[in-house]
Amino acid sequence: MSTNSVIATQPRSPQPSHSPSSQQSLPLPPQPMPPQPLPLPQPQPPQQQSLPLPAPAPLPPSPQQQSHLPSQQSLPLPAPALLPPLPQQSLQQVHPLPLPLPLPQHVGQPATAPGRAPSARAGLVARWLAWRWSGWTSPLLLLALWSAATSLGWAPEQILVSPLQVLHTTWELIESGELRQHLEISVLRLAGGFAIGAVAGIGFGLLLGLSPGLRAYTAPTFNVLRQLPSVALIPLFILLFGIGESFKIFIVVKATFFIVALAVHDAVAGLSERYIEVARVYGFTRWQIVRRVVLPGIVPATLTGVRIALSRSWMVLVGAELLAADSGLGQMMEMARQMFRLDIVMVGVVLTGGIGYALDRGLRWLEAHLMRWQRGDRENT
């Protein structure tokens, strides 16, 4: 079913993929356009035709369409209209990528079409991949392998405990309240360290990106320090901060700060110089440039950096807790290993992975949520 629509739309997809180039040349057309606002009815017929076909159709007329918006807005009030065009221009810069619908189809297409020809088997694989739960394939396979390994006794039961036993132990740990206690303290440490590290990282990254002076002074040190693996710093941090809470929070701060700062710095550095130039032409103050041009422009890259930093600092935190702590998920695992309770260790392993995954998914969702204006804008055009 879905494959039909894929094939039906496929020939058209090249068209949209060309459109970005025409979009990029947009900044110029608006000036000759002003007399055009009236011919609106002319582009409309194709638009109506295109409606039944959801994805590809709206895009071909887009050059003309988008040219309306700025021109319409700029006609009535020249001065305030200066602000909207800027974010929109940055949007159009992002636009070359979007085409949310045609793109995945385009990607999925090679898998389906050739799949049919050779054998029905490949079609089955493709259909499996297209199924919405197919993401569970590898976790389920892993679970099956794990179950097989334990039921066939590939490893001693004390060392490789069965998934069922892990579930049972998890329940025991939940009932005794032990798990909650360890999780609470771990999450608290992560939240504290991550908040400090992310805020400091964004601030420092911005300053580093915006101020060539600061960059000249701190870049070498920054670049050396960020190369140091956080885990390797644990012994040094223990010496500096002792083995109390501050050491664990600082190790998370360290893990977060450098990743976020680097992402923000790179995002600022990657902003097109033209935006700043245009903003200057419009007489923006320095603060206005930061507030209206730089900050909106670096949001996507910053969010990605923050997301990577979060999962990285979670791993580092569990590692630090393994080495020196009196509580926390890592310590629960270390203590269990000393007590030869590999089932508890396994609970810790599964939970560490699960929580890391959940944090990542959560931030991805947040990313999508915060970037929804981008998508909304796309849908409007």
Next chain:
Amino acid sequence: MFDSFVVKRRGALAVLALSLFSLTGAASVASAAPAAGLPESVRIAAVARNATGGKALFAGSSALVASQGWLAAELGKLGVKLEWLPVTTNSVAVQVNEAFANKSIDFAQYGDLPSIIANASGLKTRLVVPGGSLNNTYLVVPFNSTARSINDLKGKKIALHRGRPWEYPFSRLLAANGLKSTDVRLLNLNPQAGAAALASGSADAFFTLSDAFLLEDKKIGRVIWASKTPPQDWKMRAELWGSADFLAKYPQLAQLVATAYVRAHQIASVDSGRDEYIQAEAAAGQPESVVRRELDGDTRAWKARWSPLLTAEVKAHYAAEALYAKQSGLIAKPLDTSTLYVPQFVEQALVQLKLQQYWAP
């Protein structure tokens, strides 16, 4: 192109020939080695202190057994090799238990509490040769600390590697002073990290073995309590444990191992054996002054400290320790310690060595 193909083919042939050769070689060695029904080797894990220069230097009675060479020779007569597996002091308990679980060792010279933990979690090991009472435990505080006894440490942070044999003496010390384990904050740190924590001021005290004297020598710490004078059953024990499977399957080999350890105990337990033992320990990376201070001032006589007898005292020690392990949540279900003993090996060894009356009470 052609040349490279030839080279490749030649290389492949060489590899093939080599692997065939090694296969047949290994097979011939294997067939030459053990007598029928015997394993290729007997594997014993023992604490190794400083494996400097690529050479493992064993500590305790295992070092004596290894250096005397008697066991290796006796096993050799049966075509069985003797293999020593060094384990490091920072986590002997975990390394040995995991090695027992994945069947990579047959015997291990290690502590009482880890053995209880192993058996409580379903491993089956047996106490083959009781190790005597040679190790003491110490409570160390920072050098300029005002603490004079455990009572001054109420509510303070004490570094202790959990699940290690010195945890039980520590629990006795607390209990004797009317303290509960919740009255102090335990930091679960291995001995190396514990020493660092004491040095950096992160811990208010550190409970450990004779490495306490190293801290005293460096003026980092001060010993405020030692297990030398209190009742003997407070003392930690380290002894020879064997895999129950191996003992049942190869009693003949197990007997040789047990006899070798009893023999080493006897040689060390004579008066002149003390200096030899100190030299052996010093050679294994412990400063001689530390070994001397560790051995000095103990209430029990030198000869009796090497007794391999499974006395009522030893059994009571294990029963009480298993109870402690259960009560403090170290093990999930109670352990019946009466199943852990196989005294026949030591009894037989004493007969073979004509030592029945040597340690008689």
